[in-house]
Amino acid sequence: MRTSFLFSTSFIFYALVSGSLFSEFISPNFTASYHRFIDNKGAFLFSRNGTFKVAVFNPGGKTNFYLCVIHVASGTIIWSANRDAPISSSCKMELTVQGISIAGQDANLKWATPPLRSSVHALLLTEMGNLVLLDRFNGSLWESFHYPTDTIVIGQHLPEGAILSSAVSDDDLSTGDYQLAITDSDAILQWQGQAYWKLSMDIRAYKNSNYIVEYMAINRTGLFLFGHSGSAVVIQISLSPSDFRTAQLGASGRFMIRRFSGSDREQEFLGPINDCQIPLICGKIGLCMDNKSNRTTCSCPQGFHRVSQNSSGCMPNGRSLPRACDSTSQLNPSALSYSRLGYDMDYFSIDFSEPVRYGVNLSVCQEFCTSDCSCLGIFYANSSGSCYALENDLGSIISSAADDDDDLWGYIKVIVGAASDINNTYSDQTQQFPVIALVLLPFTGLLLMVALGFLWWRRWKASNREIKLGHASSLSSGDLDAFHIPGLPQRFDYEGIEVATDNFKTQIGSGGFGAVYKGTMPDKSVVAVKKITNLGVQGKKDFCTEIAVIGSIHHVNLVKLRGFCAQGRHRLLVYEYMNRGSLDKALFDSGLVLEWQERFEIALGTARGLAYLHTGCEQKIIHCDVKPENILLHDQFQAKISDFGLSKLLSPEQSCLFTTMRGTRGYLAPEWLTNSAISEKTDIYSFGMVLLEIVSGRKNCSTRSQCHSVDNRNSGGGHSTSSSRSGVVYFPLLALEMHEQGRYMELADPRLEGRVSSEEVEKLVRIALCCVHEEPSLRPNMVSIVGMLEGCIPLGQPKVGSLNFLRFYGRRFAEASMIEQENGQSDFTLFPQANDSTTSTTSDSRICLSYISSQQISGPR
Missing domain, CATH: 2.90.10.10 (Bulb-type lectin domain)
Structure with a gap:
């Protein structure tokens, strides 16, 4: 916000x-x-x-x-x-x-x-x-x-993907071990990356799974997870009305909501309620027992003893515990064994995690844990053969009296033959280094060095064989063959995509790096496949950029990347199919008239998508090529932004903004010419230009033959100075002039035939003009634009002084058109560049103004 x-x-x-x-x-x-x-x-x-x-x-x-x-x-x-x-x-x-x-x-x-x-x-x-x-x-x-740190208050939003981190204590505000993460469906408490509670579990929670969570907030009446830009409630906890309350992740690992009246405070909400569900309530491997009287007792499982009288946590008798994945954890499997926890045991994260193995026996489950240094223990469901791993760190064990927990067996990984804990992080006492380790560790190290040497030799030999086969030129391509992005839905093979697209039969679009084809996957879902044919060095870079960017973010107004193909020299991206095509076809096709409400929803959806890119991601994402061709439409004209091939990722700490990128002329901000730093305000300028085209239903730069009559819409027979007399119209200038005169209805697409009010047109025109201010600092941010569109933030007032450059644009556009008509030229540009490789099918697009005549790189998807 x-x-x-x-x-x-x-x-x-x-x-x-x-x-x-x-x-x-x-x-x-x-x-x-x-x-x-x-x-x-x-x-x-x-x-x-x-x-x-x-x-x-x-x-x-x-x-x-x-x-x-x-x-x-x-x-x-x-x-x-x-x-x-x-x-x-x-x-x-x-x-x-x-x-x-x-x-x-x-x-x-x-x-x-x-x-x-x-x-x-x-x-x-x-x-x-x-x-x-x-x-x-x-x-x-x-x-x-x-x-945010560990607390939010009324008026504050915690967006999807953000977290609250607990403090160590009330006196020590350092970042603690617990986190509250906002996902697209819930609010989840986590410890060491392991979930132990969800907001949706609470008996008071009202749930609506029809929407994706966008942010969490508290207000006078309760706690909410909102979707659909705040208009839809996904999860709600109703509370008594209060003018001030906080939602805090406490140092104990509990999520608490408190209301305040003066210096008095009242706890209204607590999660989790059960003490034993908190990961470290009894220390590492401590046994937590809930005696049903709201009192929790801690002890050690059978075969374990307390670390010390002054500290919580338990240790296996006569054994030591390995650490997770450090230099001392690479032990010979024969040095590892498992201590059983006993019956009626449970673990806090099991209800929130998936088994690492299904349908296996206990020995296979243990073998998996032995081979994985991050695994410190297992729970094994005997009836189903499900194997659950306890990874990275060990929390408390829950003593459960549930009948079905006899089926769940718990085991802790231990080091055999060590009388003291070689890697024990719980004991404060100095431990004697075991003699057996003095023998095993050097021997194990020698074996490890031999194994690494052998693997290196095999890899060197394989690389030489590739070179001999003449594949040296595709080394970087080979590197991409092993390219993997965690969390990416799927990696496709080229043959499968050939079948899905019927050998790339139906082309539905094209761009700077290749064409886009329609395909049908084996699950009958329809996809759009972007086939990159002009790869080169820049193409490989942008291919990786697209995967890294789109594969890591999810938003209802962003095109979803289903997967990719990097096989041999083939580079393909597989997206969800948008059945209504791109916005330019919907706006400028004379056979289709978008109603005003559809246009408004498209504008709002696009704004929400850009707001998410700018502020909702861990790293700021600047699209750099916002235009109607890159706004795709789905059912009910739902807008989704595509084409992140030109996007850049900026961390919050980055101080230097980039200045070397190119987008599509007609939508490029003035700062491109002045070599000023390019920021998210560049996207906002482009969005403003798109917004004007949504209002008028035609290109901002067009000759009279391609646009609707301006004079017929000028009431009282008045004349505009926006170059209408020369037979061309530069619509942004016309919008400025009509704004100054308060004649907003003359800007609306005449095909709407009165199905829109002056107030509705004024709203979009004023927002658009604010977006195209020449000075980037005067342009509102996308979050504010969303607020203005939704009506929760007052409309901005365009500053005419920062819009006078549109008058220069309008004059030069008219002059260029007149020269073209008089000389019969079809490729005149106002600001020609030697590297201008932009092509177009109409003369008006060639003289469409921009401070620079840039290379049109990405094209529509």
Whole structure:
């Protein structure tokens, strides 16, 4: 959620206490420390009504200090900046035009905000508890709400793919072992990557599986997982009305919701309720027993003993435990065995995981665990032959009285013959290194070196054989043959795709790297297959980019990548089939008229997809080629964005934005010509141009023969200066002129014949003009655009001063068209480039304006 905040600079230095305590805003070149504001317990910034404060604070009065946002009435910390880099009381927080930084002793940097797109003008603490850095236009540069720690509050969204991480304790805010992850269907608690609770399990949860989860939020009436841009509830926990509540992942591993009234707090929700379901409730391999009286007791399984009187967790008698996959865990299988846990045992993650083997006997299950260094134990279901692995770390064991748990047998991997724990991470006492290890470890190391040498020799020999066969030129291609992306649905072989496409019989599109064909898979599902024929070095790079990008993200408004083929020299991408084709065909085909509501839903869906790419992914994704050809339509004209061949991934910490990419002219932002940094605001410019075409139902750059009559739509016989007199229309300029005159209905596609109101057209036109501001910083972000389309954020006001470049575009477009008509030229371009290889079938597309005449690389999918 990115918002613009209005403020008056005359109140930035409004002092509350002796000129040293600020209200709501502070300006750059400001320094704070606990000592400087010790009379206010480190607080130096308050929200407007004093609900929240920002302070350099030490929880529990300890020696570790953190920059925190705190709920004043209850003293609850809702966010901390340097949670993993605490400072002392004398260390400083500085606000500069580059952002916030926290320095420790000797001025070494402990924490800082990521690089920002423009200079900081002010720091604001909102009444919701959101700490925001503002630019000089009052636009958001950075928000604490986008970097949650262990807590969210009313007004904050936790998007799908985001997590909350517990603190170590109430006094130690460092990142703990527990996480709350938001998936596309649920909210899941995890420990060491293993799930142990889901929100949908709660008996109070209302569930609707018809939508995909987009974000979690709390409000006055409860906890919600929302889909369909907030209009659909996927999971709901109803609670009593409250003006302030928090949802927190506690240090104990429980997810809690609390409501506050003054300094009083009430716990409204807790998950999981059962103590024994918490992974480390009794320590590693500790036995948790729920005696049905809300009291949990901890002990050790039979054959195990407590590590020490002062610590939880258990150890096998006369055995030691291996660690997961480190240098000391590569033991000879003969040195490993299994200690049985006994009857009526269960493990917290089994109900949330799939077996690693099905229909096998116990010995096969154990052999699997022995060969996998990450496996530290197994649970084996005797009746079904299902084998469950306990991986990476061991949690508590659950004592279960359920009748069917006699079928579930638990075993812990142990090292045989060691009287002490060679790799024991639980004991604080120094252990004597066993004599047998002095013999086994060197011998095992020698065998390992011999085995590695043999494998290397085999691989070298195979590589030489490939070269002799004349395949040296396809080495990078061979590397791709082994290319694998975890989580990618499927890797197809070329012969199977040939069968599915009937030997590539039906072509449904083409692009810069090849053609797109329709196919039918063996499961009868219809797919679109992109066959890359012009590979080259750049093609291989973009092929890997597409797989890495599309294979790792999932959103209802993004085309789904089903799989890929990298076999020999063949490179193919297999997508879900979009049965209504691309937006350009739906908009510009005279035989089809999209109704206004369909156009609006397409615009909204496209905006949601771009918002997800820009802010919803772990890494920011800039599409760089937003145009109608790359917006595909499914049933009910659901819009999905395609073609990520030109996208770039940016981590939040990256400070240098790229400037070397190319998209499609007519949709390229002005910053391409000036060699300015290219950011997500470039996509927003392109989206604005697409939005104008959605309104008019025709290309923005078109001759009068390709567009609808402008003069007939000019009321009162007035004349536009948008080049209509020269026989051509540059629609963005016409949109600006009609906006200035308030004549929005004259911009709507006349084929709609009055089936749209002036207010509906005005909404899209104003948003579009805001998107195409010449200065990128004036363009709204995609999250704000979605909010404006949905009506929850006021419409932006286009700034005419930043749109005057459209008048230059309009004049040059008219001049180019007149020269073409007079001279009979068919390939005139305003800004010709030697490397311009763009081709088109109509003259208007060749003179369609852009600051640069770029190479059209990706093309429609």
